[in-house]
Amino acid sequence: MSLQSTDPIADLLTRIRNAALVGKTEIRVPTSKLKKVVAEQLVKNHYLAGVKVEDGKPRGTLVVKLAKDGENCPITEITRVSKPGRRVYTAASDIPKVKQGRGIVLVSTSKGVMTGAEAVKAKLGGEVLLKVY
Incomplete structure (x- = not known):
């Protein structure tokens, strides 16, 4: 199975x-x-x-x-943004910020998967995969 x-x-x-x-x-x-x-x-x-x-x-x-021995996992929240039933695409100028910049989004661009800040710097948009805080 x-x-x-x-x-x-x-x-x-x-x-x-x-x-x-x-x-x-x-x-x-x-x-x-x-x-x-x-x-x-x-x-x-x-x-x-x-x-x-x-x-x-x-x-x-x-x-x-997830974490080093004796430590807690630093992830408080991790969610999928773009799903198979509803894909979410964004331009480089519209990439969302997570918790006023304290978290990150991962964006799948034509140059590979990168953080939102890296995508803005490279002026690349793409599919917003997930957000982490």
């Missing part, structure tokens, strides 16, 4: 949110290029502690470290 999700990014975010609520420090999810890039952006912006890919037979496993 296959546990295939119609929205793998929402599945990743839900697993992160649930693990943070119960105090876990690590989760394992089936890997994809987009999930890996999203997790790496969250690590780069200090919302996650680390990410690595473990190879498996059918496909690899993405191991996401």
Whole structure:
């Protein structure tokens, strides 16, 4: 039986949110290029502690470290903005700010997945994937 999700990014975010609520420090999810890039952006912006890919037979496993041992996860809120039923696109000048700039949005642009601030600096719009605070 296959546990295939119609929205793998929402599945990743839900697993992160649930693990943070119960105090876990690590989760394992089936890997994809987009999930890996999203997790790496969250690590780069200090919302996650680390990410690595473990190879498996059918496909690899993405191991996401939420927080260092003895610390709490810094993510307070993580939500999916653009969904399969309603895609949300934005121009570079209209990229939203999260909590007056204290959070970030991840935007999928023609140059790859980047934060809202990076997209504004590069003058690129795209699909608003998620917001994190």
